[in-house]
Amino acid sequence: MYDLLFDENDFAEEINENKIFNNVILTKKDIAFKYFFNCRFISCIFSESMFRKLRFEKCIFTECDLSLVKLNQSSFIDVEFEESKLVGINWTQLSNPALFVNFYKCIINYSVFLGKNLRKVRITECIAKEVDFSEADLTDAKCNLTDFSGSRFMNTDLTRTDFSGAMNYSINPQFNKLKKTVFSLPEAVSLLNGFDIILK
Numbered sequence: 001m002y003d004l005l006f007d008e009n010d011f012a013e014e015i016n017e018n019k020i021f022n023n024v025i026l027t028k029k030d031i032a033f034k035y036f037f038n039c040r041f042i043s044c045i046f047s048e049s050m051f052r053k054l055r056f057e058k059c060i061f062t063e064c065d066l067s068l069v070k071l072n073q074s075s076f077i078d079v080e081f082e083e084s085k086l087v088g089i090n091w092t093q094l095s096n097p098a099l100f101v102n103f104y105k106c107i108i109n110y111s112v113f114l115g116k117n118l119r120k121v122r123i124t125e126c127i128a129k130e131v132d133f134s135e136a137d138l139t140d141a142k143c144n145l146t147d148f149s150g151s152r153f154m155n156t157d158l159t160r161t162d163f164s165g166a167m168n169y170s171i172n173p174q175f176n177k178l179k180k181t182v183f184s185l186p187e188a189v190s191l192l193n194g195f196d197i198i199l200k
Helices: 006-014 188-192
Strands: 013-019 020-022 030-032 035-037 041-042 050-052 055-057 060-062 070-072 075-082 101-104 122-124
Touching: none
Parallel strands: 013 035, 020 041, 030 050, 035 055, 041 060, 050 070, 055 075, 060 075, 075 101, 101 122
Antiparallel strands: none
């Protein structure tokens, strides 16, 4: 059960449990030392703000804008993002080495997941253009129906990663770990781009 709706005036609380934050607008703000457990964020805007030592656990963000948010020593555990905008976020700034989040119908363009543990992450029906997944671990991840135009996969662990319905990815099998990785045609043909062969 969730408590009543809260706005930005109630965002000052240090510990927040079972709350719904609706239409909170905190752009270019320094938000620090707060804990959110089982909270919902609906149509909130936090773009260009600093999340400093915030902890989100079992939270859901719906139709929110977190573009260019800085994640200074914050953590996300069992967090869902739905139809939200998360452009230009450097996820390596998180305090936790593993990223326990899921993205559904989100825009995560120009984000950085360099070296992050993304095991079992779900990136479904998203736009993920120019995202850096270099050296990340996407073992058992679900990346279905997502546009990966210009995204970088280098020394990335894609063991059992599911790219069914994904599009515009460029993955060189020579420089990434592919083991029981799932691809679908015709996009899977792009896997041959790294080889000196001619397709007819």
